Amino acid sequence: MGECKLDHSQEDVKNKYESQAVFLPEEMKPLFEEFFAKEHTQAILNEVFHLLKKYDLASEEEKIERTNRLNMVLQNT
Structure with missing residues (x-):
């Protein structure tokens, strides 16, 4: 992702x-739901946006990577 x-x-x-x-x-x-109930830094918002962007078009391997990264971010914010 650029x-x-x-x-x-x-x-x-x-x-x-x-x-x-x-x-x-x-x-x-x-x-x-928990994520959207809180305020977040601009860096976190940008990262989550880009992990979600075109998620549906990503390869299975890419989806696994994005899902893992999203889980990490969401569980730690």
Whole structure:
């Protein structure tokens, strides 16, 4: 994933999550609910946005990597 110079708001991240939710593992949904209930740094918001971006189009190997990274971020915020 390339670096993006745009800063994404919590609303951007939530919209991206909602568009990708059907492709994500079911057990991640409560983690996202907790995530959206809190404030986060810009770096965290940008990272989560980019992990979600085009998740549905990623290869299975890429999805596993993104899922692992998302779990790590969501469980530690």
